[in-house]
Amino acid sequence: MALERTFSILKPDCTRRNLTGAVNAMIEAAGLRIVAQKRVHMTQAQAETFYAVHSERPFFGELVEFMTSAPVVVQVLEGDNAVLAYRTVMGATNPANADEGTIRKVHAVSMGENTVHGSDSVENAAIEIAQFFSGNEIVG
Ligand code: CMP
Numbered sequence: 001m002a003l004e005r006t007f008s009i010l011k012p013d014c015t016r017r018n019l020t021g022a023v024n025a026m027i028e029a030a031g032l033r034i035v036a037q038k039r040v041h042m043t044q045a046q047a048e049t050f051y052a053v054h055s056e057r058p059f060f061g062e063l064v065e066f067m068t069s070a071p072v073v074v075q076v077l078e079g080d081n082a083v084l085a086y087r088t089v090m091g092a093t094n095p096a097n098a099d100e101g102t103i104r105k106v107h108a109v110s111m112g113e114n115t116v117h118g119s120d121s122v123e124n125a126a127i128e129i130a131q132f133f134s135g136n137e138i139v140g
Contacts, residue, residue: 001080001081002080002081003078003079003080003082004078004079004080004081004082004083004122004125005035005076005077005078005082005122005125005126005129005138006032006076006077006082006083006086006118006119006122006125007074007075007076007077007117007118007119007124007125007128007129007132008027008074008075008076008077008086008116008117008118008119009067009072009073009074009075009116009117010023010024010072010073010075010115010116011066011067011072011113011114011115011116011117012066012067012069012070012071012072012113013108013109013113013114013115014072014073014107014115014116015039015070015071015072015073016070017107019107019115020073022107023103023107023115023116026089026103026106027075027077027086027089027103030079030085030086030088030089031079031080031085032077032078032079032082032085032086032089033077033078033079033140034075034076034077035076035077035078035138035139035140036075036076036133036137036138036139037073037074037075037076038073038074038132038133038137039071039072039073040071040072040073040074040132041068041070041071041072042067042068042072043068044064044068046131047063047064047067047068048064049131050067050128050131051063051064051067059112062112063112066112066113074132074133076129076133076138077118078140082125083118083119083120083121083122083125086118086119087118087120088102089102089103090102090103090104090116090118091103091104091105091108092104093111093114094111094114095108095109095110095111095114103115103116104116
């Protein structure tokens, strides 16, 4: 088993409904450790940079608008195979396709308002973590 770190966002639909504790409980129950966490209100520039890979997609404007509409909680999660472990407990992007018991099945509102983001690879996790945390803010 490889000890990994992944990057997580508890999205505006999560903070608005006061669900950050409920989602953190699901994260911890999945064996992941929250080794860094802070609440931020993303600027448009931060959201556009973070989601730059989607800049040509038709939903990009809506995505940036949503992610800047309320505070989010950004996190670094650590654990065995953390990238896959978190994606498994998050569930599918579209909550209609998410497995029972996953965060998105339980809490997500829609494809856009899907409660959480998690990195899709160890490489992207490192890039995403660096956009929000400096090394001394991550305490494993
Ligand atoms: P996330 O994992 O944060 O990465 C990109 C986000 O775009 C995704 O979750 C969804 O919340 C959002 N999104 C909105 N519409 C779509 C769509 N049609 N296809 C994929 N992602 C979408």
